[in-house]
Amino acid sequence: MEPGALVDLVGRAAPHGLDSVQLRLRGLPAREVLAVGEALIRVLRPLRIPLLVNDRLDLALAMDSHGVHLRADGLSPHVAVELWERLHPGNPPILGRSVHSVGEAVEATDVTYLIFGHVFETASKQGLPGRGLPSLAHVARSAGAPVLAIGGITPDRVAQVIGAGAAGVAVRSYLTKAPDPARATEALRRALDAAWHESGSP
Template identity: 50%
Template sequence: MAGADYFQLREKDLPAGELYNLAREIKRVLPSRVRLIINDRLDVAMAAGADGVHLGEASLPTDVARRLLGPGKILGVSVHSVAAARQAAAAGADYLLFGHIFPTASKESLPPRGLVSLREVAASVGIPIFALGGITVDRVASCLAAGAGGVAVMSGVMAAADPAGAVAAYRKALDMVG
């Protein structure tokens, strides 16, 4: 876990019972300082004792999710517009994943949000913003300069020929700016 503070379980295909068992096992083996966030499954996050949930902006309304989670649990929301970011923050999200910032193969049908929108979101909500989408090592500094508190880099690591080397390169890019 090399310095990670959060572990997000992003598994969309498992039935609820299997996902619950997987979440419980992950929670059991994670270092106590690492917070487990379940992606898209509030029911499983609550039942498995996860530290929080990450939802899409089209999921359960943020204010409802906030009430269901209760105090001390983390609520993250993926958003794709400035208006949705403001709404999710006002409704109780703890952090936002905003993007896609740059063009990506997985989001070809949607225009990139760009650094200007990222800057506008970061300036208008009082919670951490993480930039997503098309984030390469050489784009990390521009995302942080636009107000992102961090970046999410799934394919930048998972599609790399050397995933461990990619993680090291992203960490170095983040450290150079921070």
């Protein structure tokens, strides 16, 4: 998706139930990622929705975002927190990490949340079977931080992943391919609220 279209999509979807936005633009020069991030912050800040930058701690700090999401093989969360607090003492980041196994989940300390996937088959991982609900449940039980499920997430699957122990969901293709991002976000939000209510989650 083109950067301009991404900013437009987020602007349309954000008021309808997004809790946070992760900026993931692999392959673009740092200057372009920074410009997109600053544009997104202008959209999200009035709505009090945090922006997290994928993997690039330097760009997250440069654009004054709310935090960073680290790859499973990326920078240590402990190091990321130390570097962040040197520049923002007393203002810790929202810090996420991608995990793909119980071992990675157990090792991931100093994080705000984890993302586990892909749970179901998804167009962004063509040819690779989903890791499944039992694996999600195992990771959610073992992790020391809330786990968000990603991969093939749609409103009709939300109850399944929350029932398996996920604290929430993360989506990409679901929104980027939606004809109407606002309505798609509303549908996902309703499904989440219903699943949380059914499970007794706060």
